[in-house]
Amino acid sequence: MRSYEDPCGIARALDLIGERWALLIVRELVLGPKRFTDLKAGLVGASPNVLSQRLRELESGGVIRRQKVGAPTYELTDWGRELHPLLLQLGRWGARSSLRPKGPMSVDALLVALEATFVVERAAGLSATYELRLGEERFSAEVDAGALAIIRGAPRKPDAVITTDAATLRALVFGDLALDGAPVELQGDKRVARAFFRLFSRPPMD
Known part of the structure; x- marks a missing residue:
């Protein structure tokens, strides 16, 4: 080394x-x-x-x-x-860069980006556990007390299940794709499921 x-x-x-x-x-x-x-x-x-x-x-x-x-x-x-919180802060800093590569984003990179762009105020009053099914991958996303925690693996009793692919999830959260009509399946509490997509801010574009 x-x-x-x-x-x-x-x-x-x-x-x-x-x-x-x-x-x-x-x-x-x-x-x-x-x-x-x-x-x-x-x-x-x-x-x-x-x-x-x-x-x-x-x-x-x-x-x-x-x-x-x-x-x-x-x-x-x-x-x-x-290093986890340091990665999130580094991601927030790097998202402001004028350099915007066109390459794909891995599933884990996308979910870390969700953690980095989570807006505490938008989760006011929300306490829920989500199962994210992204292709073959399963993740648990827990929103509680104004915080978001994501780990690999399905939760035991999710309040809502979101099934899609990483590219679609990225377009819904950070792009211009509307939830209605998108290739996404929502199960469980639909209101809670829809709330998930509003919990994040878009990185600045300039």
């Missing part, structure tokens, strides 16, 4: 997560564990060799750990999970 050889905490952090793809690996794991193949699918453009190297570096640095029971999976350590 390369080092800046600088004792500053910022430099030491960049020693661990400053290499290309490293912080995006953290992004892909912040909602829960993943297998190598799932990480590769979410990080389009990262070669298997580079991804393997970054995983080894992050594991050696104590940011992630590998579970070897069954199919090997990677997850953040307790210390690695402390």
Whole structure:
């Protein structure tokens, strides 16, 4: 692992997560564990060799750990999970950039973006658990006490279930697609389900 050889905490952090793809690996794991193949699918453009190297570096640095029971999976350590709020703030900052790549957004990147753009005031009086079904992926999104928490895996008793694909969800929340007529299935409490799409702000466009 390369080092800046600088004792500053910022430099030491960049020693661990400053290499290309490293912080995006953290992004892909912040909602829960993943297998190598799932990480590769979410990080389009990262070669298997580079991804393997970054995983080894992050594991050696104590940011992630590998579970070897069954199919090997990677997850953040307790210390690695402390990067979650920093990722959200970095996402808010980066969303104001004039650079707007046209590439796809991974499912995890989209859900982290939802956390970053959640508007507390719009959730006033709302306490609900959502199941998000995005293709084969399942997530639990809990809104309570003016906060949003998303984790990988279906909740036991959701108040509402939203079934769609990541591109459609992105267009509904951050684009100009209207909910009525969109390829979305809402189950459970429809009022609560519809409220979900109004909980987020659009990143500034200038």
